[in-house]
Amino acid sequence: MFIKRIFLLSVPVILSVFISCSESPTDIGASLLNEDFIGVTQINSLTDSISQSSSSVKQVVPLGISERIFIGKSHNVEAYSLINFWVYISDSLLLEDFRQDRINIISSTVQLANTYEIGDTNASLSFNVHNITSGWTSVGFTTDSLPLLQYNAANIGSNIAITDSFSTFQLDNSTVLSWIKDSEDSVINNDNGIFIAPVSESRIVGFQANSSSTDTITQPQMHVIYERAGDVDTIKFYAYEDVSVIEGEIPDGNNETIYVQAGLTSNAKLWFDLSGIPANSVINFAELTLTLDTIQTVVGNSFTNSLNVYMILDSANIDSITSGFTMSRDGGTFKGNITTIIQAMYTLQTNNGMLIRAGNRADGLELFAIKSSTAADSALRPYLKITYTNKK
Amino acid sequence: MIKHTKAYIIFFLFIGVLISETFGQSGSAYTRIGIGDIEYSYSARKLGIGQLGVSVSNNDLISIMNPAGLNRLTRTRIETGLNYSGLFLKSGNASTYYGEVEFSGFSFGFPISSDYGVGAALGILPYSNVSYEVLENIAPTAENEAYNILYEGRGGLSKMFLAASYTLPFNLTIGASLDYYFGNLNYFSKTEFLNTQTLNAEYKRTYSPRGLGSTLGIITPDIAGILNFENISDFRFGVVVSLAGELTTDTSFTSTSSLGIDTIAKGKSYINIPLRIAAGFSFILNKNFLFTFDYVYQGWSEYEMEGKKSSNLRDAMKLSGGFEFRPERELGASLWEQIIWRAGLSYEQTQYIIYGEGIDQLSVSGGFSFPLSLENTMDIGLQYAMRGTSDSNLYDENIIRLGVGLSLGEIWFVRQEK
Numbered sequence: 107m108f109i110k111r112i113f114l115l116s117v118p119v120i121l122s123v124f125i126s127c128s129e130s131p132t133d134i135g136a137s138l139l140n141e142d143f144i145g146v147t148q149i150n151s152l153t154d155s156i157s158q159s160s161s162s163v164k165q166v167v168p169l170g171i172s173e174r175i176f177i178g179k180s181h182n183v184e185a186y187s188l189i190n191f192w193v194y195i196s197d198s199l200l201l202e203d204f205r206q207d208r209i210n211i212i213s214s215t216v217q218l219a220n221t222y223e224i225g226d227t228n229a230s231l232s233f234n235v236h237n238i239t240s241g242w243t244s245v246g247f248t249t250d251s252l253p254l255l256q257y258n259a260a261n262i263g264s265n266i267a268i269t270d271s272f273s274t275f276q277l278d279n280s281t282v283l284s285w286i287k288d289s290e291d292s293v294i295n296n297d298n299g300i301f302i303a304p305v306s307e308s309r310i311v312g313f314q315a316n317s318s319s320t321d322t323i324t325q326p327q328m329h330v331i332y333e334r335a336g337d338v339d340t341i342k343f344y345a346y347e348d349v350s351v352i353e354g355e356i357p358d359g360n361n362e363t364i365y366v367q368a369g370l371t372s373n374a375k376l377w378f379d380l381s382g383i384p385a386n387s388v389i390n391f392a393e394l395t396l397t398l399d400t401i402q403t404v405v406g407n408s409f410t411n412s413l414n415v416y417m418i419l420d421s422a423n424i425d426s427i428t429s430g431f432t433m434s435r436d437g438g439t440f441k442g443n444i445t446t447i448i449q450a451m452y453t454l455q456t457n458n459g460m461l462i463r464a465g466n467r468a469d470g471l472e473l474f475a476i477k478s479s480t481a482a483d484s485a486l487r488p489y490l491k492i493t494y495t496n497k498k
Numbered sequence: 499m500i501k502h503t504k505a506y507i508i509f510f511l512f513i514g515v516l517i518s519e520t521f522g523q524s525g526s527a528y529t530r531i532g533i534g535d536i537e538y539s540y541s542a543r544k545l546g547i548g549q550l551g552v553s554v555s556n557n558d559l560i561s562i563m564n565p566a567g568l569n570r571l572t573r574t575r576i577e578t579g580l581n582y583s584g585l586f587l588k589s590g591n592a593s594t595y596y597g598e599v600e601f602s603g604f605s606f607g608f609p610i611s612s613d614y615g616v617g618a619a620l621g622i623l624p625y626s627n628v629s630y631e632v633l634e635n636i637a638p639t640a641e642n643e644a645y646n647i648l649y650e651g652r653g654g655l656s657k658m659f660l661a662a663s664y665t666l667p668f669n670l671t672i673g674a675s676l677d678y679y680f681g682n683l684n685y686f687s688k689t690e691f692l693n694t695q696t697l698n699a700e701y702k703r704t705y706s707p708r709g710l711g712s713t714l715g716i717i718t719p720d721i722a723g724i725l726n727f728e729n730i731s732d733f734r735f736g737v738v739v740s741l742a743g744e745l746t747t748d749t750s751f752t753s754t755s756s757l758g759i760d761t762i763a764k765g766k767s768y769i770n771i772p773l774r775i776a777a778g779f780s781f782i783l784n785k786n787f788l789f790t791f792d793y794v795y796q797g798w799s800e801y802e803m804e805g806k807k808s809s810n811l812r813d814a815m816k817l818s819g820g821f822e823f824r825p826e827r828e829l830g831a832s833l834w835e836q837i838i839w840r841a842g843l844s845y846e847q848t849q850y851i852i853y854g855e856g857i858d859q860l861s862v863s864g865g866f867s868f869p870l871s872l873e874n875t876m877d878i879g880l881q882y883a884m885r886g887t888s889d890s891n892l893y894d895e896n897i898i899r900l901g902v903g904l905s906l907g908e909i910w911f912v913r914q915e916k
Contacts, residue, residue: 128595128596128597128598129594129595129596130594130633131594131596131631131632131633131648132587132592132594132632132633133592133632133633133634133635134527134587134588134589134592134593134594134632134893135526135527135528135587135589135630135632135893136527136632136634136649137891138527138528138530138531138810138852139527139530139632139649141530141685142530142649142685142686142687142701142703143687144647144687144689144699144701145647146636146642146645146689147642148641148642386753386762388689388699388700388701388753388754388755389697389755389756390689390691390696390697390698390699391691391695391696391697443695445697445756446756446757449755449756449757450757453755453757453760493642493643493696494699495689495699497687497701
């Protein structure tokens, strides 16, 4: 019985040992499999006559979500900002003293934390500040909203001081006093904040915007120094709403250059003819390379050095796009793996081209000048390399 | 013992399915042609005597090759097994070795009437096997990076059967089975890149045939008496015809990319399995020695897939001879005195013909049955075969096949006399 059991149980073990002796597969017999032969081919837009086209397209984007507000003028854009402060005094006696003109405002200073610069950093920055007289909200506010904005023509700002970490300017005390007096009045409320319009050229500064994720000291704020019954005191009001508006036009590339710009916003559209890829192919790898015109490219001191590329789903609507893929900076080019985009275009038989955007459209004003599909030097044009597998 | 036997069946089946599912891979690229290698021996016993045995009927074996051979069953029997194939391939200076395990099926048979030779059986068995794995290493060029192309074939045809036998007057036994063929023939082509940024691609072609067939067989009465052979008994002839015919086949052709699976083509077609005819004779010498001689023919040149014949298929035939020594059952006999020994030899003109070269196979086999108890045995069969040619850019194969089976008999369905 013992011998039988040993014999019976040893059989699966012996089989397992034999199985583990298999070698790795070789190419013996490959010639018999001609019905299943496949092969890999690589093509590129430079040497394989893949036609392409490119253009720049402006897209107005609300910047209410931006971590920064911008003020100034540089290269092709002008940056305006709107800020609304939460003017609220919890001390009812103090508020009453303000209302009864028993308090004298000595100064009203707006403080902004510097986080970004673009253009000539040695140039001066000057701007006018206006009292906004109509209601507004940062949600969805764009350049199209500016014509509807009402504000006083008088400049209520003065003593602009720009340093490395903070910038300040003073506001007209009487305007601030009127905000304070009306702060509890639900009928008369003339506190709609300030509209800042740039005057000087060649420099834009970006400041920390109202955000719950940063320290209080970096938030836009207004310091009001006042005198009450001989005592001097300070009260701070913080911004609860702010937004920037960027105005400008896409530069003329003269068929040599297309532009991707954050803030404005300018996107690039790119299209490649994929009809040369045989039917029933599988895309193994696709890489897009864009060459920068480094002379025309303008970047800030702190920016996202990448582009995003998307597949356009609807040729009539550039907002109808897929999720994006990042193109990283590699010297004077941007390179990105767009295998999934090309595979989708090929599989779905839908080729409306690709949209190129700045890596961060809201927190900077970078202008990336990219060699276009009609650039004189064909080696500098957008370069698409595709590796695919197909049946032989 | 019955309890332990059942436990061991379950353990054996579990290990067998686990091993075959996990490690069942890789054989000959010849199996890309047609429906692959044809399985002749459904048990380790038949493997040991040359795989056929058309005219043989035993009381302790479920005869699947010829359903007429079910006439002698005296017990309810359960049979199952595993087959291991070791394949040595050689082409020019290149050689390799593959090992593969397959589950050889499961059958259940029982006697109905010993007076009329009525026996019945049902089960599921492999009919053909597609198994290969071929790898081409493609060196990098100025245009392309290095990559591999992997061609794989997996699957085969299986058969479910329901068979019965009946002995006519004059001891002529007839048998018939209703067969249901089914399976998947899967063919893969894959590109595999060493650079992880470059995605792999896969193409898969699948044929899923299914359909009904039948097997008809006869075994003649014992003609030893007619021929007056003194020491020869149980001299019989057997003939069996298997018809599978047209199997409805679902076909699909897909590719796999970064976006998932894309169906390139899908449809319905048919596969035409040609008729198989087998004939043979057997006899017992001096009560203990069984000799069997058989011939099988199947017209694979008439095979069609999707309405097209294959230029790589020809008519196949197999000649085999087998021998079995079965000792007398004596009380007090030791374990070793109860072992049944087998040997066999066969020559096969396989269905493959490639570049004008026919692929032939010469096999020698042997085996034994080890008694577990009165009606239960563990069967071992071993076969060594040489197949193919290294001419015309083909390759030689040396095949070792080990079959292990369980044949268990119990008394079920006993009618109580009132």
